[in-house]
Amino acid sequence: MATIQQNSNSGDSTRERILLEAGPIFAGKGFRATTVREICEKANVNVASINYYFGDKRQLYHQTVVLAREMRVEQVPEPNWAATTEPEQKLLDFITLILRRLVAMQNEPWQVRLLMREILEPTETCKHLVEEYFRPFFNTLCGIIDDLVGYRLPEPTRNKIGFSIIGQCLYYRFSAEMTRLMIEQQDYVDQYDLDHLAHHIHLFSLGGLKHYQELDDLAHQDTSATET
Amino acid sequence: MATIQQNSNSGDSTRERILLEAGPIFAGKGFRATTVREICEKANVNVASINYYFGDKRQLYHQTVVLAREMRVEQVPEPNWAATTEPEQKLLDFITLILRRLVAMQNEPWQVRLLMREILEPTETCKHLVEEYFRPFFNTLCGIIDDLVGYRLPEPTRNKIGFSIIGQCLYYRFSAEMTRLMIEQQDYVDQYDLDHLAHHIHLFSLGGLKHYQELDDLAHQDTSATET
DNA sequence: AACTGTATTAAACAGTTGTTTAATCACACT
DNA sequence: AGTGTGATTAAACAACTGTTTAATACAGTT
Numbered sequence: 019m020a021t022i023q024q025n026s027n028s029g030d031s032t033r034e035r036i037l038l039e040a041g042p043i044f045a046g047k048g049f050r051a052t053t054v055r056e057i058c059e060k061a062n063v064n065v066a067s068i069n070y071y072f073g074d075k076r077q078l079y080h081q082t083v084v085l086a087r088e089m090r091v092e093q094v095p096e097p098n099w100a101a102t103t104e105p106e107q108k109l110l111d112f113i114t115l116i117l118r119r120l121v122a123m124q125n126e127p128w129q130v131r132l133l134m135r136e137i138l139e140p141t142e143t144c145k146h147l148v149e150e151y152f153r154p155f156f157n158t159l160c161g162i163i164d165d166l167v168g169y170r171l172p173e174p175t176r177n178k179i180g181f182s183i184i185g186q187c188l189y190y191r192f193s194a195e196m197t198r199l200m201i202e203q204q205d206y207v208d209q210y211d212l213d214h215l216a217h218h219i220h221l222f223s224l225g226g227l228k229h230y231q232e233l234d235d236l237a238h239q240d241t242s243a244t245e246t
Numbered sequence: 247m248a249t250i251q252q253n254s255n256s257g258d259s260t261r262e263r264i265l266l267e268a269g270p271i272f273a274g275k276g277f278r279a280t281t282v283r284e285i286c287e288k289a290n291v292n293v294a295s296i297n298y299y300f301g302d303k304r305q306l307y308h309q310t311v312v313l314a315r316e317m318r319v320e321q322v323p324e325p326n327w328a329a330t331t332e333p334e335q336k337l338l339d340f341i342t343l344i345l346r347r348l349v350a351m352q353n354e355p356w357q358v359r360l361l362m363r364e365i366l367e368p369t370e371t372c373k374h375l376v377e378e379y380f381r382p383f384f385n386t387l388c389g390i391i392d393d394l395v396g397y398r399l400p401e402p403t404r405n406k407i408g409f410s411i412i413g414q415c416l417y418y419r420f421s422a423e424m425t426r427l428m429i430e431q432q433d434y435v436d437q438y439d440l441d442h443l444a445h446h447i448h449l450f451s452l453g454g455l456k457h458y459q460e461l462d463d464l465a466h467q468d469t470s471a472t473e474t
Numbered sequence: 475a476a477c478t479g480t481a482t483t484a485a486a487c488a489g490t491t492g493t494t495t496a497a498t499c500a501c502a503c504t
Numbered sequence: 505a506g507t508g509t510g511a512t513t514a515a516a517c518a519a520c521t522g523t524t525t526a527a528t529a530c531a532g533t534t
Binding site: 048050051137138139140144145148152153156173174175177178179181182184185186187188189190192193195196197199200201205208209210214215218219221222223224225226227228229230233 | 276278279365366367368372373376380381384401402403405406407409410412413414415416417418420421423424425427428429433436437438442443446447449450451452453454455456457458461
Binding site: 281282283293294296297302303 | 520521522523524525
Protein backbone atom coordinates (compact mmCIF):
# COMPACT_ATOMS: atom_id res chain seq x y z
CA MET A 19 0.00 0.00 0.00
CA ALA A 20 2.88 2.30 0.77
CA THR A 21 1.24 4.83 3.04
CA ILE A 22 4.03 7.03 4.28
CA GLN A 23 4.31 7.30 8.03
CA GLN A 24 5.33 10.33 9.98
CA ASN A 25 7.08 9.90 13.25
CA SER A 26 5.25 12.73 14.93
CA ASN A 27 6.90 12.78 18.31
CA SER A 28 10.44 13.00 19.61
CA GLY A 29 13.82 12.27 18.03
CA ASP A 30 12.84 10.60 14.73
CA SER A 31 16.00 8.58 15.09
CA THR A 32 15.30 5.60 12.82
CA ARG A 33 14.02 7.71 9.95
CA GLU A 34 17.05 9.96 10.17
CA ARG A 35 19.39 7.05 10.51
CA ILE A 36 18.03 5.53 7.28
CA LEU A 37 18.36 8.87 5.49
CA LEU A 38 21.94 9.44 6.58
CA GLU A 39 23.04 5.91 5.75
CA ALA A 40 21.22 5.84 2.42
CA GLY A 41 22.89 9.04 1.19
CA PRO A 42 26.48 7.78 0.94
CA ILE A 43 25.38 4.46 -0.55
CA PHE A 44 23.20 6.04 -3.25
CA ALA A 45 26.02 8.51 -3.93
CA GLY A 46 28.55 5.75 -4.34
CA LYS A 47 26.61 3.26 -6.42
CA GLY A 48 23.61 5.02 -7.84
CA PHE A 49 19.93 4.31 -7.34
CA ARG A 50 19.71 1.03 -9.18
CA ALA A 51 22.80 -0.68 -7.78
CA THR A 52 21.92 0.26 -4.22
CA THR A 53 19.91 -2.34 -2.31
CA VAL A 54 17.52 -1.53 0.47
CA ARG A 55 18.98 -4.41 2.43
CA GLU A 56 22.43 -2.80 2.51
CA ILE A 57 20.96 0.48 3.69
CA CYS A 58 18.97 -1.20 6.43
CA GLU A 59 21.93 -3.30 7.52
CA LYS A 60 24.16 -0.22 7.85
CA ALA A 61 21.43 1.69 9.64
CA ASN A 62 20.58 -1.24 11.91
CA VAL A 63 16.91 -1.24 11.03
CA ASN A 64 14.55 -3.80 9.59
CA VAL A 65 14.14 -4.07 5.80
CA ALA A 66 10.51 -3.10 6.12
CA SER A 67 11.38 0.25 7.72
CA ILE A 68 12.14 1.95 4.41
CA ASN A 69 8.69 1.21 3.06
CA TYR A 70 7.20 2.14 6.40
CA TYR A 71 8.83 5.58 6.54
CA PHE A 72 9.30 6.54 2.89
CA GLY A 73 6.76 4.52 0.95
CA ASP A 74 9.30 2.97 -1.37
CA LYS A 75 12.92 3.07 -2.45
CA ARG A 76 12.39 5.90 -4.96
CA GLN A 77 10.92 8.32 -2.46
CA LEU A 78 13.76 7.56 -0.08
CA TYR A 79 16.20 8.44 -2.86
CA HIS A 80 14.39 11.71 -3.55
CA GLN A 81 14.64 12.68 0.10
CA THR A 82 18.38 11.99 0.20
CA VAL A 83 18.95 14.29 -2.79
CA VAL A 84 16.94 17.08 -1.18
CA LEU A 85 18.90 16.59 2.02
CA ALA A 86 22.22 16.58 0.13
CA ARG A 87 21.47 19.96 -1.43
CA GLU A 88 20.44 21.49 1.90
CA MET A 89 23.56 20.19 3.62
CA ARG A 90 25.86 21.34 0.83
CA VAL A 91 24.51 24.88 0.83
CA GLU A 92 24.92 24.99 4.59
CA GLN A 93 28.43 23.48 4.54
CA VAL A 94 29.72 25.94 1.90
CA PRO A 95 27.70 29.15 2.07
CA GLU A 96 27.85 31.84 -0.64
CA PRO A 97 30.27 34.68 0.09
CA ASN A 98 28.81 37.90 1.47
CA TRP A 99 30.17 40.60 -0.81
CA ALA A 100 30.52 44.22 0.22
CA ALA A 101 29.07 46.83 -2.14
CA THR A 102 32.60 47.90 -3.02
CA THR A 103 33.89 44.42 -3.96
CA GLU A 104 35.41 44.45 -7.45
CA PRO A 105 33.79 42.11 -9.98
CA GLU A 106 37.20 40.47 -10.63
CA GLN A 107 37.32 39.47 -6.97
CA LYS A 108 33.72 38.31 -7.12
CA LEU A 109 34.54 36.06 -10.06
CA LEU A 110 37.44 34.49 -8.19
CA ASP A 111 35.22 33.98 -5.15
CA PHE A 112 32.52 32.42 -7.28
CA ILE A 113 34.93 30.03 -8.99
CA THR A 114 36.22 29.06 -5.57
CA LEU A 115 32.63 28.55 -4.44
CA ILE A 116 31.91 26.15 -7.30
CA LEU A 117 35.10 24.23 -6.69
CA ARG A 118 34.37 23.99 -2.99
CA ARG A 119 30.68 23.24 -3.16
CA LEU A 120 30.34 21.07 -6.28
CA VAL A 121 33.83 19.82 -7.08
CA ALA A 122 35.23 19.44 -3.56
CA MET A 123 38.86 18.75 -4.38
CA GLN A 124 40.31 17.03 -1.35
CA ASN A 125 37.64 15.21 0.61
CA GLU A 126 34.71 14.13 -1.45
CA PRO A 127 31.55 14.17 0.65
CA TRP A 128 28.67 11.98 -0.45
CA GLN A 129 26.45 15.00 -0.97
CA VAL A 130 28.61 16.13 -3.90
CA ARG A 131 28.59 12.75 -5.60
CA LEU A 132 24.83 12.51 -5.22
CA LEU A 133 24.21 15.96 -6.73
CA MET A 134 26.55 15.15 -9.62
CA ARG A 135 24.55 12.02 -10.34
CA GLU A 136 21.44 14.14 -10.72
CA ILE A 137 23.23 16.44 -13.16
CA LEU A 138 24.51 13.54 -15.23
CA GLU A 139 21.39 11.41 -15.31
CA PRO A 140 18.53 13.55 -14.08
CA THR A 141 15.51 11.93 -12.50
CA GLU A 142 12.32 13.76 -11.58
CA THR A 143 14.21 15.12 -8.60
CA CYS A 144 16.44 17.21 -10.89
CA LYS A 145 13.67 19.68 -11.78
CA HIS A 146 13.36 20.51 -8.12
CA LEU A 147 17.15 20.89 -7.98
CA VAL A 148 17.29 23.27 -10.94
CA GLU A 149 14.64 25.62 -9.64
CA GLU A 150 15.75 25.65 -6.01
CA TYR A 151 19.48 25.54 -6.51
CA PHE A 152 21.12 25.75 -9.91
CA ARG A 153 19.15 28.58 -11.49
CA PRO A 154 19.71 31.13 -8.73
CA PHE A 155 23.31 29.96 -8.57
CA PHE A 156 23.77 30.60 -12.28
CA ASN A 157 22.02 33.97 -12.08
CA THR A 158 24.59 35.13 -9.54
CA LEU A 159 27.34 34.23 -12.01
CA CYS A 160 25.54 36.06 -14.82
CA GLY A 161 25.41 39.20 -12.69
CA ILE A 162 29.17 39.05 -12.19
CA ILE A 163 29.73 38.61 -15.92
CA ASP A 164 27.55 41.62 -16.66
CA ASP A 165 29.54 43.73 -14.21
CA LEU A 166 32.84 42.59 -15.70
CA VAL A 167 31.85 43.33 -19.27
CA GLY A 168 30.31 46.64 -18.37
CA TYR A 169 27.35 46.36 -20.72
CA ARG A 170 24.64 43.83 -21.55
CA LEU A 171 25.83 41.01 -23.74
CA PRO A 172 23.21 39.14 -25.75
CA GLU A 173 21.74 36.54 -23.40
CA PRO A 174 22.87 33.45 -25.34
CA THR A 175 26.42 34.82 -25.43
CA ARG A 176 26.45 35.64 -21.76
CA ASN A 177 25.02 32.22 -20.91
CA LYS A 178 27.71 30.46 -22.93
CA ILE A 179 30.37 32.43 -21.10
CA GLY A 180 28.81 31.29 -17.86
CA PHE A 181 28.81 27.69 -19.03
CA SER A 182 32.46 28.05 -20.06
CA ILE A 183 33.38 29.06 -16.54
CA ILE A 184 31.28 26.39 -14.89
CA GLY A 185 32.45 23.83 -17.44
CA GLN A 186 36.09 24.41 -16.57
CA CYS A 187 35.30 23.81 -12.91
CA LEU A 188 33.06 20.79 -13.32
CA TYR A 189 35.67 19.13 -15.53
CA TYR A 190 37.69 18.38 -12.44
CA ARG A 191 34.74 16.60 -10.89
CA PHE A 192 33.50 14.68 -13.90
CA SER A 193 36.86 13.70 -15.29
CA ALA A 194 38.75 13.53 -12.03
CA GLU A 195 39.54 9.85 -12.16
CA MET A 196 40.54 9.96 -15.82
CA THR A 197 42.70 13.04 -15.26
CA ARG A 198 44.53 11.16 -12.52
CA LEU A 199 45.29 8.45 -15.05
CA MET A 200 46.55 11.04 -17.54
CA ILE A 201 49.11 13.03 -15.56
CA GLU A 202 51.92 12.38 -13.11
CA GLN A 203 50.69 11.44 -9.67
CA GLN A 204 52.98 13.98 -7.98
CA ASP A 205 51.81 16.80 -10.26
CA TYR A 206 48.23 16.02 -9.36
CA VAL A 207 48.96 16.41 -5.68
CA ASP A 208 51.07 19.55 -6.08
CA GLN A 209 49.40 21.44 -8.92
CA TYR A 210 45.73 20.58 -8.82
CA ASP A 211 44.61 21.72 -5.40
CA LEU A 212 41.80 24.22 -4.90
CA ASP A 213 43.95 27.35 -5.00
CA HIS A 214 45.92 26.43 -8.12
CA LEU A 215 42.78 25.50 -10.03
CA ALA A 216 40.81 28.56 -8.92
CA HIS A 217 43.69 30.80 -9.89
CA HIS A 218 44.05 29.21 -13.31
CA ILE A 219 40.35 29.21 -14.15
CA HIS A 220 40.05 32.81 -12.96
CA LEU A 221 42.94 33.91 -15.16
CA PHE A 222 41.81 31.95 -18.19
CA SER A 223 38.24 33.19 -17.91
CA LEU A 224 39.15 36.85 -17.48
CA GLY A 225 41.17 36.50 -20.67
CA GLY A 226 38.25 34.93 -22.45
CA LEU A 227 35.98 37.76 -21.35
CA LYS A 228 38.46 40.43 -22.37
CA HIS A 229 38.75 38.89 -25.79
CA TYR A 230 34.98 39.14 -26.18
CA GLN A 231 35.05 42.78 -25.17
CA GLU A 232 37.80 43.63 -27.63
CA LEU A 233 36.04 41.92 -30.51
CA ASP A 234 32.84 43.67 -29.57
CA ASP A 235 34.59 47.03 -29.49
CA LEU A 236 35.95 46.30 -32.95
CA ALA A 237 32.50 45.38 -34.17
CA HIS A 238 31.17 48.64 -32.72
CA GLN A 239 33.92 50.61 -34.47
CA ASP A 240 33.10 48.82 -37.72
CA THR A 241 29.43 49.62 -37.37
CA SER A 242 30.02 53.30 -36.65
CA ALA A 243 32.55 53.39 -39.50
CA THR A 244 30.06 51.99 -41.99
CA GLU A 245 27.37 54.23 -40.57
CA THR A 246 29.37 57.36 -41.25
CA MET B 247 33.60 -22.77 -16.63
CA ALA B 248 33.36 -19.82 -18.97
CA THR B 249 35.75 -20.89 -21.69
CA ILE B 250 35.42 -18.29 -24.40
CA GLN B 251 34.54 -19.58 -27.82
CA GLN B 252 35.76 -18.19 -31.09
CA ASN B 253 33.63 -18.56 -34.12
CA SER B 254 36.53 -19.31 -36.41
CA ASN B 255 34.78 -19.57 -39.74
CA SER B 256 32.39 -17.45 -41.74
CA GLY B 257 30.17 -14.51 -40.86
CA ASP B 258 30.28 -14.53 -37.05
CA SER B 259 26.74 -13.24 -37.17
CA THR B 260 25.46 -14.17 -33.68
CA ARG B 261 28.54 -12.85 -31.88
CA GLU B 262 28.39 -9.61 -33.79
CA ARG B 263 24.67 -9.33 -33.30
CA ILE B 264 25.11 -9.62 -29.53
CA LEU B 265 27.88 -7.01 -29.56
CA LEU B 266 25.90 -4.51 -31.60
CA GLU B 267 22.75 -4.92 -29.52
CA ALA B 268 24.61 -4.85 -26.20
CA GLY B 269 26.31 -1.53 -26.99
CA PRO B 270 23.27 0.73 -27.02
CA ILE B 271 21.77 -0.98 -23.99
CA PHE B 272 24.93 -0.69 -21.88
CA ALA B 273 25.28 2.91 -23.08
CA GLY B 274 21.74 3.74 -22.03
CA LYS B 275 21.53 2.04 -18.65
CA GLY B 276 25.03 1.21 -17.54
CA PHE B 277 26.57 -2.15 -16.81
CA ARG B 278 24.65 -3.00 -13.69
CA ALA B 279 21.16 -2.08 -14.82
CA THR B 280 21.52 -3.92 -18.11
CA THR B 281 20.30 -7.51 -18.11
CA VAL B 282 21.69 -10.23 -20.32
CA ARG B 283 18.16 -11.32 -21.04
CA GLU B 284 17.27 -7.98 -22.61
CA ILE B 285 20.36 -8.11 -24.81
CA CYS B 286 19.62 -11.65 -25.94
CA GLU B 287 15.99 -10.84 -26.57
CA LYS B 288 16.89 -7.84 -28.77
CA ALA B 289 19.57 -9.87 -30.58
CA ASN B 290 17.30 -12.87 -31.00
CA VAL B 291 19.73 -15.29 -29.40
CA ASN B 292 19.55 -17.64 -26.46
CA VAL B 293 20.52 -16.38 -22.98
CA ALA B 294 23.36 -18.87 -22.89
CA SER B 295 24.99 -17.35 -25.97
CA ILE B 296 26.63 -14.49 -24.06
CA ASN B 297 28.47 -16.87 -21.80
CA TYR B 298 29.28 -19.08 -24.74
CA TYR B 299 30.87 -16.30 -26.78
CA PHE B 300 32.20 -13.85 -24.20
CA GLY B 301 32.68 -15.85 -21.02
CA ASP B 302 30.51 -13.59 -18.91
CA LYS B 303 28.66 -10.30 -18.86
CA ARG B 304 31.75 -8.27 -17.84
CA GLN B 305 33.86 -9.37 -20.77
CA LEU B 306 31.01 -8.61 -23.13
CA TYR B 307 30.87 -5.11 -21.68
CA HIS B 308 34.61 -4.66 -22.16
CA GLN B 309 34.33 -5.65 -25.80
CA THR B 310 31.51 -3.17 -26.43
CA VAL B 311 33.64 -0.31 -25.03
CA VAL B 312 36.59 -1.28 -27.22
CA LEU B 313 34.28 -1.44 -30.20
CA ALA B 314 32.73 1.92 -29.36
CA ARG B 315 36.13 3.61 -29.37
CA GLU B 316 37.11 2.05 -32.69
CA MET B 317 33.83 3.04 -34.32
CA ARG B 318 33.98 6.58 -32.96
CA VAL B 319 37.49 7.20 -34.27
CA GLU B 320 36.42 5.86 -37.64
CA GLN B 321 33.18 7.85 -37.73
CA VAL B 322 34.90 11.17 -36.88
CA PRO B 323 38.53 11.04 -38.01
CA GLU B 324 41.14 13.61 -36.96
CA PRO B 325 41.66 16.44 -39.45
CA ASN B 326 44.67 16.19 -41.74
CA TRP B 327 46.44 19.51 -41.35
CA ALA B 328 48.72 20.98 -43.99
CA ALA B 329 52.14 22.14 -42.81
CA THR B 330 51.06 25.73 -43.36
CA THR B 331 47.86 25.54 -41.28
CA GLU B 332 47.77 28.28 -38.65
CA PRO B 333 47.57 27.13 -35.03
CA GLU B 334 44.44 29.27 -34.53
CA GLN B 335 42.73 27.24 -37.24
CA LYS B 336 44.05 24.02 -35.72
CA LEU B 337 42.54 24.94 -32.38
CA LEU B 338 39.15 25.58 -33.96
CA ASP B 339 39.38 22.27 -35.80
CA PHE B 340 40.33 20.46 -32.62
CA ILE B 341 37.47 21.97 -30.64
CA THR B 342 35.14 20.95 -33.43
CA LEU B 343 36.64 17.46 -33.31
CA ILE B 344 35.93 17.10 -29.59
CA LEU B 345 32.40 18.39 -30.01
CA ARG B 346 31.78 16.03 -32.89
CA ARG B 347 33.47 12.95 -31.51
CA LEU B 348 32.77 13.11 -27.78
CA VAL B 349 29.93 15.55 -27.34
CA ALA B 350 27.93 14.84 -30.52
CA MET B 351 25.42 17.67 -30.40
CA GLN B 352 22.52 16.61 -32.58
CA ASN B 353 22.27 12.84 -32.75
CA GLU B 354 23.69 11.03 -29.79
CA PRO B 355 25.14 7.69 -30.85
CA TRP B 356 25.46 4.97 -28.24
CA GLN B 357 29.23 4.92 -28.65
CA VAL B 358 29.48 8.41 -27.15
CA ARG B 359 27.33 7.58 -24.17
CA LEU B 360 29.33 4.45 -23.50
CA LEU B 361 32.68 6.25 -23.63
CA MET B 362 31.35 8.96 -21.33
CA ARG B 363 30.35 6.32 -18.81
CA GLU B 364 33.92 5.11 -18.72
CA ILE B 365 35.18 8.65 -18.10
CA LEU B 366 32.70 9.22 -15.29
CA GLU B 367 33.02 5.89 -13.54
CA PRO B 368 36.07 4.13 -14.89
CA THR B 369 36.26 0.38 -14.81
CA GLU B 370 39.37 -1.64 -15.70
CA THR B 371 38.54 -0.91 -19.33
CA CYS B 372 39.33 2.78 -18.83
CA LYS B 373 43.09 2.24 -18.52
CA HIS B 374 43.05 0.73 -21.97
CA LEU B 375 41.02 3.72 -23.16
CA VAL B 376 43.42 6.29 -21.72
CA GLU B 377 46.53 4.78 -23.31
CA GLU B 378 45.00 3.98 -26.69
CA TYR B 379 42.79 7.00 -27.08
CA PHE B 380 42.77 9.89 -24.64
CA ARG B 381 46.49 10.40 -24.10
CA PRO B 382 47.43 10.78 -27.79
CA PHE B 383 44.33 12.91 -28.24
CA PHE B 384 45.42 15.22 -25.43
CA ASN B 385 48.99 15.37 -26.74
CA THR B 386 47.72 16.71 -30.03
CA LEU B 387 45.97 19.50 -28.16
CA CYS B 388 49.10 20.25 -26.16
CA GLY B 389 51.07 20.65 -29.39
CA ILE B 390 48.58 23.21 -30.65
CA ILE B 391 48.78 25.13 -27.37
CA ASP B 392 52.57 25.20 -27.59
CA ASP B 393 52.39 26.58 -31.13
CA LEU B 394 49.87 29.22 -30.12
CA VAL B 395 51.85 30.45 -27.15
CA GLY B 396 55.12 30.39 -29.08
CA TYR B 397 57.26 29.07 -26.23
CA ARG B 398 57.15 26.22 -23.71
CA LEU B 399 54.81 26.82 -20.83
CA PRO B 400 55.46 24.89 -17.62
CA GLU B 401 53.82 21.51 -18.10
CA PRO B 402 51.22 21.81 -15.31
CA THR B 403 50.15 25.19 -16.68
CA ARG B 404 49.89 23.90 -20.22
CA ASN B 405 47.94 20.87 -19.06
CA LYS B 406 45.47 23.02 -17.15
CA ILE B 407 44.92 25.13 -20.25
CA GLY B 408 44.23 21.93 -22.14
CA PHE B 409 41.76 20.81 -19.50
CA SER B 410 40.08 24.23 -19.64
CA ILE B 411 39.45 23.78 -23.34
CA ILE B 412 38.29 20.18 -23.03
CA GLY B 413 36.24 21.06 -19.97
CA GLN B 414 34.29 23.70 -21.84
CA CYS B 415 33.44 21.16 -24.52
CA LEU B 416 32.59 18.24 -22.25
CA TYR B 417 30.29 20.47 -20.23
CA TYR B 418 27.76 20.25 -23.02
CA ARG B 419 27.84 16.46 -22.85
CA PHE B 420 27.82 16.02 -19.09
CA SER B 421 25.38 18.77 -18.25
CA ALA B 422 23.34 18.65 -21.44
CA GLU B 423 20.08 17.59 -19.83
CA MET B 424 20.42 20.07 -16.99
CA THR B 425 21.33 22.89 -19.36
CA ARG B 426 18.17 22.16 -21.30
CA LEU B 427 16.23 22.62 -18.08
CA MET B 428 18.02 25.91 -17.42
CA ILE B 429 17.52 27.87 -20.62
CA GLU B 430 14.76 28.61 -23.10
CA GLN B 431 13.96 25.67 -25.35
CA GLN B 432 14.13 27.81 -28.48
CA ASP B 433 17.51 29.26 -27.53
CA TYR B 434 18.86 25.77 -27.08
CA VAL B 435 17.85 24.82 -30.61
CA ASP B 436 19.08 28.07 -32.19
CA GLN B 437 22.18 28.97 -30.23
CA TYR B 438 23.73 25.74 -29.04
CA ASP B 439 24.46 23.86 -32.23
CA LEU B 440 27.92 22.66 -33.13
CA ASP B 441 29.04 25.79 -34.97
CA HIS B 442 27.89 28.27 -32.35
CA LEU B 443 29.53 26.33 -29.55
CA ALA B 444 32.79 25.73 -31.42
CA HIS B 445 32.98 29.41 -32.29
CA HIS B 446 32.36 30.50 -28.72
CA ILE B 447 34.79 28.06 -27.12
CA HIS B 448 37.43 28.97 -29.70
CA LEU B 449 37.05 32.67 -29.01
CA PHE B 450 36.96 32.28 -25.24
CA SER B 451 39.98 29.99 -25.21
CA LEU B 452 42.12 32.21 -27.46
CA GLY B 453 41.39 35.02 -25.05
CA GLY B 454 42.38 32.87 -22.10
CA LEU B 455 45.63 31.97 -23.79
CA LYS B 456 46.42 35.56 -24.72
CA HIS B 457 45.89 36.63 -21.15
CA TYR B 458 48.44 34.04 -20.05
CA GLN B 459 50.92 35.32 -22.60
CA GLU B 460 50.47 38.94 -21.52
CA LEU B 461 50.94 38.11 -17.85
CA ASP B 462 53.98 36.05 -18.71
CA ASP B 463 55.43 38.93 -20.73
CA LEU B 464 54.88 41.21 -17.75
CA ALA B 465 56.58 38.71 -15.48
CA HIS B 466 59.50 38.57 -17.88
CA GLN B 467 59.74 42.37 -17.91
CA ASP B 468 59.65 42.41 -14.11
CA THR B 469 62.42 39.84 -13.90
CA SER B 470 64.67 41.68 -16.31
CA ALA B 471 63.90 44.93 -14.51
CA THR B 472 64.90 43.52 -11.13
CA GLU B 473 67.91 41.90 -12.70
CA THR B 474 69.24 45.16 -14.01
C1' DA C 475 26.29 -43.92 -42.77
C1' DA C 476 29.02 -42.88 -38.85
C1' DC C 477 31.87 -39.64 -36.56
C1' DT C 478 33.39 -34.95 -34.98
C1' DG C 479 33.39 -30.59 -33.31
C1' DT C 480 30.83 -26.37 -33.08
C1' DA C 481 26.38 -23.81 -32.45
C1' DT C 482 22.08 -23.42 -30.39
C1' DT C 483 18.49 -24.45 -27.35
C1' DA C 484 15.05 -25.06 -23.23
C1' DA C 485 15.25 -25.77 -18.71
C1' DA C 486 16.92 -25.53 -14.30
C1' DC C 487 19.81 -23.44 -10.68
C1' DA C 488 21.04 -20.64 -6.93
C1' DG C 489 21.06 -16.20 -5.46
C1' DT C 490 19.22 -11.44 -4.96
C1' DT C 491 15.83 -7.96 -5.52
C1' DG C 492 11.86 -4.63 -3.57
C1' DT C 493 7.82 -5.20 -1.23
C1' DT C 494 4.14 -7.09 1.83
C1' DT C 495 2.18 -9.43 5.65
C1' DA C 496 0.89 -10.45 10.12
C1' DA C 497 2.55 -10.81 14.54
C1' DT C 498 4.79 -8.54 18.38
C1' DC C 499 6.63 -4.81 21.03
C1' DA C 500 6.63 -0.26 23.59
C1' DC C 501 4.36 3.14 25.58
C1' DA C 502 0.85 6.65 26.46
C1' DC C 503 -3.81 7.44 28.20
C1' DT C 504 -8.16 6.11 30.58
C1' DA D 505 -5.23 -3.61 34.39
C1' DG D 506 -6.92 -2.61 29.97
C1' DT D 507 -6.95 -0.26 25.51
C1' DG D 508 -5.27 1.75 21.44
C1' DT D 509 -1.74 3.49 18.41
C1' DG D 510 2.47 3.76 16.26
C1' DA D 511 7.15 1.29 15.78
C1' DT D 512 9.57 -2.78 14.82
C1' DT D 513 10.23 -7.34 13.58
C1' DA D 514 10.87 -12.12 11.15
C1' DA D 515 9.17 -14.37 7.56
C1' DA D 516 7.36 -15.00 3.25
C1' DC D 517 6.41 -13.46 -1.45
C1' DA D 518 6.89 -13.07 -6.29
C1' DA D 519 9.74 -11.49 -9.64
C1' DC D 520 14.18 -11.18 -11.66
C1' DT D 521 19.26 -11.88 -11.80
C1' DG D 522 23.70 -14.22 -14.18
C1' DT D 523 25.18 -18.62 -15.01
C1' DT D 524 25.23 -23.66 -15.92
C1' DT D 525 23.69 -27.93 -17.71
C1' DA D 526 22.57 -31.45 -20.71
C1' DA D 527 20.26 -32.37 -24.77
C1' DT D 528 19.80 -31.38 -29.60
C1' DA D 529 20.74 -29.54 -34.36
C1' DC D 530 23.85 -28.84 -37.89
C1' DA D 531 27.46 -28.65 -40.60
C1' DG D 532 31.85 -30.99 -42.77
C1' DT D 533 34.96 -35.11 -42.97
C1' DT D 534 36.07 -39.81 -43.21
